[in-house]
Amino acid sequence: MGDSQYSFSLTTFSPSGKLVQIEYALTAVSAGQTSLGIKASNGVVIATEKKLPSILVDENSVHKIQLLTPNIGVAYSGMGPDSRVLVRKSRKQAQQYKRLYNEPIPLSQLVRETAVVMQEFTQSGGVRPFGVSLLVAGFDDNGPQLYQVDPSGSYFSWKASAIGKNVSNAKTFLEKRYTDDMELEDAIHTAILTLKEGFEGQISGKNIEIGIVDASRKFRVLTPAEVDDYLAEVE
Amino acid sequence: MSITSYNGSALIAMVGKNCFAIASDRRLGVQFQTIATDFQRIFEIHETLYVGLSGLATDVQTMYQRLKFRHKLYNLREERNMRPETFASLVSAMLYEKRFGPYFCEPIIAGLNEDGTPFICTTDLIGAKQLSKDFVVSGTASESLYGACESMYKPNLEPEELFETISQALLSSVDRDCISGWGGIVHVVSADQVITRTLKGRMD
Numbered sequence: 001m002g003d004s005q006y007s008f009s010l011t012t013f014s015p016s017g018k019l020v021q022i023e024y025a026l027t028a029v030s031a032g033q034t035s036l037g038i039k040a041s042n043g044v045v046i047a048t049e050k051k052l053p054s055i056l057v058d059e060n061s062v063h064k065i066q067l068l069t070p071n072i073g074v075a076y077s078g079m080g081p082d083s084r085v086l087v088r089k090s091r092k093q094a095q096q097y098k099r100l101y102n103e104p105i106p107l108s109q110l111v112r113e114t115a116v117v118m119q120e121f122t123q124s125g126g127v128r129p130f131g132v133s134l135l136v137a138g139f140d141d142n143g144p145q146l147y148q149v150d151p152s153g154s155y156f157s158w159k160a161s162a163i164g165k166n167v168s169n170a171k172t173f174l175e176k177r178y179t180d181d182m183e184l185e186d187a188i189h190t191a192i193l194t195l196k197e198g199f200e201g202q203i204s205g206k207n208i209e210i211g212i213v214d215a216s217r218k219f220r221v222l223t224p225a226e227v228d229d230y231l232a233e234v235e
Numbered sequence: 236m237s238i239t240s241y242n243g244s245a246l247i248a249m250v251g252k253n254c255f256a257i258a259s260d261r262r263l264g265v266q267f268q269t270i271a272t273d274f275q276r277i278f279e280i281h282e283t284l285y286v287g288l289s290g291l292a293t294d295v296q297t298m299y300q301r302l303k304f305r306h307k308l309y310n311l312r313e314e315r316n317m318r319p320e321t322f323a324s325l326v327s328a329m330l331y332e333k334r335f336g337p338y339f340c341e342p343i344i345a346g347l348n349e350d351g352t353p354f355i356c357t358t359d360l361i362g363a364k365q366l367s368k369d370f371v372v373s374g375t376a377s378e379s380l381y382g383a384c385e386s387m388y389k390p391n392l393e394p395e396e397l398f399e400t401i402s403q404a405l406l407s408s409v410d411r412d413c414i415s416g417w418g419g420i421v422h423v424v425s426a427d428q429v430i431t432r433t434l435k436g437r438m439d
Binding site for chain 2: 099106108
């Protein structure tokens with residue numbers, strides 16, 4: 001990719017010092033369905049809207065939140081197919097680390113390597129930046145962590161964050177509700193309430209996805225039934 | 236003449252009570268001619284992790300440089316030292332990369348885990364790891380070393396007793412091998428200190 005005739009970058013500086021392609025990529029992200037994540041004292045929760053284009057789509061076949069390693073999961077906002085490429089690359093990087101060191105990859109290292117890939121696509125020849133921001137959640141030897149990775153390749157660790165549509169409202173809501181000693185169960189309720197804030201239509205276990213990781217270090221996506229239970233608790 | 240016995244070497248690592256000892260001979264030879272009597276085979280990777288490399292001297296040096304490089308980068312990225320088991324996996328992977336044109340060296344890895352328990356292991360020249368609870372040996376004198384360690388080793392020795400045991404095992408074994416010897420060097424590592432001593436044996 002990016003060799004031979006395409007050895008020049010398509011992402012170049014504008015006179016104002018911006019990389020316009022990255023700005024446009026961030027616009028694509030802002031048009032994507034809302035995702036958010038909250039780091040609790042004993043775990044992390046990430047959640048995303050799962051609005052499908054038609055009622056005929058089989059929602060069981062759509063997995064927006066995916067596993068990168070047994071203890072790390074990722075949600076995205078933006079272009080789904082771009083996120084799949086990144087998930088694939090990240091999974092491979094995690095496995096390579098495991099093969100080399102016989103040890104699960106620390107979350108910060110996996111995030112860094114993924115961010116490096118995203119940055120490469122803003123500088124290599126013949127390619128465009130990824131049109132996704134990722135929320136990566138995991139539990140490793142440094143405890144629960146939540147990271148956001150942007151199309152530019154910059155990454156940040158967050159206590160709570162939202163990406164996609166409706167970001168400013170969601171973040172304001174999270175700022176009000178977040179406490180440092182929040183536990184995972186509270187965080188799940190808060191995540192649902194935040195999603196509900198900007199949700200168009202009736203929220204249910206079929207049109208949102210929630211992934212959690214706790215001290216057991218096993219990341220899992222909640223079943224629609226479990227999500228419905230949490231929704232009922234929140235009412 | 237085998238390439239692994241071109242330079243001559245003898246290495247031992249032993250497990251003690253919350254400590255470990257790693258020792259080697261000091262001879263560097265070109266077949267039967269002795270070139271140096273202060274050759275370094277044991278290297279510190281970090282305060283509680285040491286690696287000893289036996290075999291072809293050029294590969295000993297290159298392997299050490301490559302391992303030091305990898306650990307430095309790891310340290311910068313992960314902002315912590317490598318655990319001994321992790322390092323052993325790294326050594327194994329690096330050796331296997333050269334499966335069909337290997338480094339002619341057989342490393343011994345010895346370190347202390349974060350909880351203070353000692354860890355030792357050895358690998359063959361293409362990375363087959365061999366963990367051990369008591370001792371590991373490597374080098375041209377390995378057969379004698381195995382015998383000496385087997386009879387002299389006792390579990391849960393304190394650092395000073397461990398020093399005596401490993402020194403006796405090393406000196407008696409290299410005396411039975413004409414291409415290793417010319418003294419020895421022993422490092423006894425506990426959580427809070429490292430004691431390094433040189434040994435004077437039969438200087439031949």
